Amino acid sequence: MKPDAGAVPLTVQFAPIGTFDRENDMMLFTWNFGDGSPASNDIQPSHTYTAAGTYTVRLIATDKYGNSANITKIVQAGKQKPKAIITSPVADYPGSNKLFAPNELITFTGDCEDAAPASCTYKWEFQFVHNNHIHPDVLIRNEKTFSLYGAEVPQEIGAERVNVLVYLYVTNGDGLTDVTYVRLSNDNWMEMFGGNSAPVPSFTYLNGYLDNNFPQAGQPIRFNAQATKDPNGDRIDYTWDFDDGWTGSGVTITHSYSQAGQYHVQLMASDNWGANNTITLVFNVAARKALEPVSSVLPGDVYASFDVSFSSIQAGAQILFTFDGTEPTPCSPVFDGTPVTVPFTPFTTVGIKVVSMVPDVNPSRTMNLDFNLVPPPCQNLVVNNDADQELQCLNTVDPLLTAYVLQIPRTGVMHTTAPPTEPGATLYFYMRNLNGEYDTTLGPLVNTTRMHLWVSQGAAVGAVLLARVSYDWEGDGNFDRVERFHDFGPDPIPETFEEYTFNDPAIRFPLPDSITGTGYNPLVNGTVRLELWEAIPANTGTDQLEIRAGAMVDDQISYFSIPYKVYQFREYDNSGTSLPTTPVAGTTGCDITAPTSGTTGTNPVATTGSVSTSGGSVPTQSTNTEVTGSPVGSASRLGSLLAFAFVAFFLCWF
Numbered sequence: 001m002k003p004d005a006g007a008v009p010l011t012v013q014f015a016p017i018g019t020f021d022r023e024n025d026m027m028l029f030t031w032n033f034g035d036g037s038p039a040s041n042d043i044q045p046s047h048t049y050t051a052a053g054t055y056t057v058r059l060i061a062t063d064k065y066g067n068s069a070n071i072t073k074i075v076q077a078g079k080q081k082p083k084a085i086i087t088s089p090v091a092d093y094p095g096s097n098k099l100f101a102p103n104e105l106i107t108f109t110g111d112c113e114d115a116a117p118a119s120c121t122y123k124w125e126f127q128f129v130h131n132n133h134i135h136p137d138v139l140i141r142n143e144k145t146f147s148l149y150g151a152e153v154p155q156e157i158g159a160e161r162v163n164v165l166v167y168l169y170v171t172n173g174d175g176l177t178d179v180t181y182v183r184l185s186n187d188n189w190m191e192m193f194g195g196n197s198a199p200v201p202s203f204t205y206l207n208g209y210l211d212n213n214f215p216q217a218g219q220p221i222r223f224n225a226q227a228t229k230d231p232n233g234d235r236i237d238y239t240w241d242f243d244d245g246w247t248g249s250g251v252t253i254t255h256s257y258s259q260a261g262q263y264h265v266q267l268m269a270s271d272n273w274g275a276n277n278t279i280t281l282v283f284n285v286a287a288r289k290a291l292e293p294v295s296s297v298l299p300g301d302v303y304a305s306f307d308v309s310f311s312s313i314q315a316g317a318q319i320l321f322t323f324d325g326t327e328p329t330p331c332s333p334v335f336d337g338t339p340v341t342v343p344f345t346p347f348t349t350v351g352i353k354v355v356s357m358v359p360d361v362n363p364s365r366t367m368n369l370d371f372n373l374v375p376p377p378c379q380n381l382v383v384n385n386d387a388d389q390e391l392q393c394l395n396t397v398d399p400l401l402t403a404y405v406l407q408i409p410r411t412g413v414m415h416t417t418a419p420p421t422e423p424g425a426t427l428y429f430y431m432r433n434l435n436g437e438y439d440t441t442l443g444p445l446v447n448t449t450r451m452h453l454w455v456s457q458g459a460a461v462g463a464v465l466l467a468r469v470s471y472d473w474e475g476d477g478n479f480d481r482v483e484r485f486h487d488f489g490p491d492p493i494p495e496t497f498e499e500y501t502f503n504d505p506a507i508r509f510p511l512p513d514s515i516t517g518t519g520y521n522p523l524v525n526g527t528v529r530l531e532l533w534e535a536i537p538a539n540t541g542t543d544q545l546e547i548r549a550g551a552m553v554d555d556q557i558s559y560f561s562i563p564y565k566v567y568q569f570r571e572y573d574n575s576g577t578s579l580p581t582t583p584v585a586g587t588t589g590c591d592i593t594a595p596t597s598g599t600t601g602t603n604p605v606a607t608t609g610s611v612s613t614s615g616g617s618v619p620t621q622s623t624n625t626e627v628t629g630s631p632v633g634s635a636s637r638l639g640s641l642l643a644f645a646f647v648a649f650f651l652c653w654f
Helices: 188-192
Strands: 010-012 027-032 047-048 053-063 070-079 083-088 098-100 105-113 121-130 133-141 143-149 163-170 177-186 204-207 222-223 236-239 247-249 252-255 261-270 276-285 300-302 306-308 318-322 340-342 348-357 367-373 378-384 390-394 404-407 426-440 450-456 464-472 479-485 498-500 516-517 523-536 547-548 561-564 564-569 646-650
Touching: 053 236, 083 163, 105 121, 105 163, 121 236, 204 479, 236 252, 450 464, 464 561
Parallel strands: 083 177, 098 177, 300 367
Antiparallel strands: 010 047, 027 053, 053 070, 083 105, 105 143, 121 133, 121 163, 163 177, 204 222, 222 252, 236 247, 236 261, 261 276, 306 340, 318 348, 348 367, 378 390, 404 547, 426 523, 426 564, 450 498, 450 547, 450 561, 464 479, 464 523, 479 516, 561 646
16 A cells, blocks of 8 residues: 555555465455445555544455455554655665775764654664575664774675665654665675676566456456576565556565556566666556356266355346356346256256356356266175175175186077076076266277176086177166177086187177167166076086186186266166246346346455355265265276276176
8 A cells, every 4th residue: 555654634545466366266355444434345446534543454355255364554644654864875876885895984874854853763774685695683773873894894705795785764753664775785896706797587477367368457466576587696676567556576476457458567676786677578457357156066077956056255246147058148047046956867968157247347257167967976886685686886895705606507408599488597687777878988899798708618518608688778677779699618628717708899799680779878777687598508418507706716707898987876866847048036137237136246244264165065965876986997896896988797696
């Protein structure tokens, strides 16, 4: 602020220099001037104090989620600051150092320009500048004038680059202080330190909210001069001029422009000896916009019907939204504070766009919210201990089952096209309440159902195994796709298991009628069934076909996989109403230049801490989903994770 003291009426200008948000979120500034006048949300307000007094000015910076921080400064209305003056010693020329010899007597004299100069007190502070840093308070004198010989001035004479900063603080009878300084150097410093070169300035700026690649008025721009270098390694002072009447100092600094326009930002970099260089960057600042609104639900995957609300911390904000992916217009629905229910339609994406309108500023940037509606993810597969081996999804990782062998019952009758009808002659494996979508990213060798079994027929000769997989897309009891695999006849070698797999789909499904029904449609509470049977009975021997199951033995483990991204093995909640397509309560029609109702914002409050740090909450899962996690991507064995890009389950029998 400037000035911070003066005769009344006193007009003070304010700017939030140095204020920023670590996540580069848009912020609302609230100024309380301490004299009972209304608060201001201007970026660079001006305020006049008409009565003498000491006023505490508070700046509250609030991000769009309601998190806030504040800082206070003091304004002394009716009191004048003194002016500190060093009359001796003086620099040899403006901007340079006062050079002195070790045997030279240096007189230090200060003066106070004030209405009552006799009331002023003086404090001299000597700071030793050592290469690129400062040793403060190496000598302090509390008198108007005194003398020192050059050898008594705090310094280190040697090969390192050193000089001395001498500050004079003058305080008047009202307790107000002013400061000035002079820089001292040994008279042979050029010979001692090998000369001097000025710093080479460089800086960049960062603004989290760009409009056509331009920083936005009303939002902090972070300037960073860390790339500035001094050829001699000296300490650097940074002086900024923002071309709007405001200046600043420091290697990094933030500044918020109140108006759009083109600005010439100037950085002057100075070293210990007064040498300096200047660089200027010209850039445009875009017009101020309303703060972006906040959604109660974060975008991403959601697993059930959910309610979503929108809010803004700006008073008078009117929030418009669409649910069809189009940009909101003045005739779009206006959010009136009532949560909007998004119904659950699996494997679809709802694109919500939201803008905030505030009088006298441009509309906010569009907030884009894409919600992918998918059933809850299934994290682990285990075999449930019931009659038909139904595979379920659990939240815990169960240990692998022990290894064992399944036997295929023998009927003595050929069944080369369909499973036998004799009771107990077919092994059945089911996955029910399965929800997933066909994975189109898979390659040609894995984009269909695959089988990987370890089979033995012992000493019997001529036995052949057949497998069939059936898909019921919606769990209605009708199998919409049926796949019959190539037959497999293992060699008659006792206690030896052979691999039953066909990598090429053309061999996997060799006959014209190997596949019947539709393609791989989405599974919505669907069912997948695997059937295994002996197609041709062995013509010699009594051994039965056997399949290794359970845990891996000698690197052998049986499974089959389906080419799906699987999300759950439970029925999902499909509740909810249709999305709004027409304006809802709170709408002001198509005239939103001066909103009078439908406001969701609230006046900023003078608090610290946070209201919401995540910007919303993840929707609660419905009670019948029971699972957490996300679609996994690694090869699977029974009791561990789903296979990557497809689901695998292993053959198990209880």
